[in-house]
Amino acid sequence: MPAPWLMARTSGLYCRVFVPADLRPHIGQRFLVRSLGSRDRDQARLLAARYALAIGDLFRQLRQELSMAEPNIDDILRTLKSGNARDLIRVGRMQLPNGAVVEGLEVDTPDELESVVRQASAFIAAAAPSVVPTANGKARRLESHGVVVSKRVPEYLEYLNSRHPKYIAKAERVCKMLIDICGDLPPDDYEPDVIDQFVKTIKFLPPNPEKNKLHRERWARMSFLELAKDVESKGLKQASETTVKDHITQLASFFSFCKGRRYMDEDSPLAKRVAKSSTGTPQELRDPFDxxxxxxxxxxxxxxxxxxxxxxxxxxxxxxxxxxxxxxxxxxxxxxxxxxxxxxxxxxxxxxxxxxxxxxxxxxxxxxxxxxxxxxxxxxxxxxxxxxxxxxxxxxxxxxxxxxxxxxxxxxxxxxxxxxxxxxxxxxxxxxxxxxxxxxxxxxxxxxxxxxxxxxxxxxxxxxxxxxxxxxxxxxxxxxxxxxxxxxxxxxxxxxxxxxxxxxxxxxxxxxxxxxxxKASPAVKAARAKKRLGTTKAEKMPFTIKASRKPVRETAKGGD
CATH class of the missing domain: 1.10.443 (hpI Integrase; Chain A)
Known part of the structure; x- marks a missing residue:
């Protein structure tokens, strides 16, 4: 195939093709320059390549005819000299079985056109939305939309493996909060009213529960929902507004991950809430000392x-x-x-x-x-x-x-x-x-x-x-x-x-x-670890507990 050269003129984009030296006496030109009929460069490059392919085929036909005893080259020369780029490319139109019409399809032969349309029909059939019935009666287009959150969390954490370990720990924690408070559901099933209840509940979670020396051992045996109810009923100190917003942002990232992987069909239930909370919020979360x-x-x-x-x-x-x-x-x-x-x-x-x-x-x-x-x-x-x-x-x-x-x-x-x-x-x-x-x-x-x-x-x-x-x-x-x-x-x-x-x-x-x-044996090290945790069932805790030395009195909400 001769190499096409794309040229820009005031009237549009053109393709120039070099004529081989042995064919110049018959064609009478060193170059063939033809309009591509498009001002879009990406489309023009594709058209130029197809035009050069068609011209190359005509060059081969011309050489074959010239090798004959009585060559008939008039039709080939007429096509080379008078036809523009799009005249050498067949444009097909066909109606697919589902009623869709494919037109403006650029191919070289009718057989190629039918082959392309057959493949397009198969692709459209495979991509057609399918409805997957579920036990709760909610229709889902794909089976993957029905997988519950707890099954998606490991993949999400693996997706975050390049992030800071502290960020990954927060992401895992907020997913556990969602499951504890709202249940383990597919992402699409967390309706706006369910998310509203989640946000209302996490406002009553205590700040740094693993560091609260008075309550942490008791709280360690509770779910996040039980923990929030305990804080609310006793009037203890609640999480700050900044912490609540951070939880919401973390959870919104999880839903965005699910949407990007097509694990949910609907938009993230937190997308508008996060966008609203981010507008007008000062970026500076800390003040300098004076x-x-x-x-x-x-x-x-x-x-x-x-x-x-x-x-x-x-x-x-x-x-x-x-x-x-x-x-x-x-x-x-x-x-x-x-x-x-x-x-x-x-x-x-x-x-x-x-x-x-x-x-x-x-x-x-x-x-x-x-x-x-x-x-x-x-x-x-x-x-x-x-x-x-x-x-x-x-x-x-x-x-x-x-x-x-x-x-x-x-x-x-x-x-x-x-x-x-x-x-x-x-x-x-x-x-x-x-x-x-x-x-x-x-x-x-x-x-x-x-x-x-x-x-x-x-x-x-x-x-x-x-x-x-x-x-x-x-x-x-x-x-x-x-x-x-x-x-x-x-x-x-x-x-x-x-x-x-x-x-x-x-x-x-x-x-x-x-x-x-x-020098301590593994058994002694394990015992010390359990003592630091304050319980023998650390794996069931929603958070990690550190060792305490002296009990302190819990201050009520609003205290120092």
Missing amino acids: SADLQQIFDPVLYQSRKLPHTFWPPLIALFTGARCNEIAQLYLDDIVNDSGSDPKRWRFMIRVGSGRTDQRLKNKFSNRSIPLHPRLIELGFLSYLDDVRSLGFDRVFPSLRWTAAAGYGDTVSDMFSAYLRGKVKITDPRKVFHSFRHYFCTQAKNFTDEKSEWISDLTGHAREGEFELTYARELFYENKLRILMKIPMPQIELPIYTSGKFVPYLKATKERKASQA
Whole structure:
């Protein structure tokens, strides 16, 4: 087949075909140029290819005739010279058995037309909607529409396997909520009134039931429906509006998955609800601390109650770096480096995933960065603390923190800080949490420095935009980062200073405990795990329970 060349002219798209040298004396032209009758480039490319195929066939016929003793080439030359592209392509029209009409079908021969129409008829018959009767009388087009939610959840979780483990755990949890509260039904059977009841019920679920030391063992034996009724009847603290919206969004994602896989025929029952709740909702779910907050948090007398390394240092590091909670909690000693032999203060935090370390994670690719160690942290004795940790043979900065697949090492740090913030500091605003240190750092950098936002992002690990930033520019040098860091104003408050050896007794106890755990038999480890869970039937719990030390009094709804 000769290669077609597509040309654009003011009158439309044309096809140009090169005439072979041996046929030029008979045709009298070097090229054949014909209108394709279309301005659509995709359609024109297809027409040009078919035209070239037809021209190639005519070239072969012409050569065959020229090889004859008495060649008859007039009809072939007339067709080559006068016919346009569409004249050389047959257009068929046929009515299918189901009444549908196929027209404008481009083929070369009548036999090809009938073959194509036969295949189209078979395809239409196979794709015709079929009604599958069900036990409850609801008609379904496909059998797959009748499969209940519990059978779809494993495939949905497998679909999410590239997401953060914490996100996957939330997705599984909200699907269990749906089944517990509304029953295990096919996705199409969750009518709007059923979903309304689901939303009304989850508003009475308690916040973090696995962390409620007074009720968690009793709640662990309840379904989500029973749990909501218990909270409602006793007037206990309910889930926040943000948590409820998060549950709804998670469930909407599951229904979208089912719709995309054709596991349901109707639209998602939560689609309009999620779209409505997202409009006008502020993206910012956390507020920064202000100067008065920080004065209270780091009050020299009050802060002395922070008697553990992972309660003392992470808030200070977050204040002076803007790093995320888990980024701080997962640090190893070799993540804090000084690669300058001439400057003993040239230390950096390396926010990264170390080689072969499966217990470290980053939020996104921009999170991989270095942050200069603020001189104030050095003044507060952070390097002395690192020496204490290193002298006992630990490799992690906060060795007593326990890792979980869902939250890494940061869960304990965040929880203990929240308890301190609400209980002792008396800051009860739910929008102020550990992450508020990061908001404070970013707000200060934006309002009180004249640096470019993309340069500040090199410190904070936020996403960068533009080809220059994403493709060509690399991370800022240490000197530039330190210059920016020192421009960011920090609160003028008295901060607690670490004295060398302060946490050594606790670190030694941690080392002994880890050695004992390493030597324990599998049976002892299993018993300890059951003790931490507080029950021997952990596999039946709707949530995971952690160990408690002292019972606390439950506050009624609206309390601190």
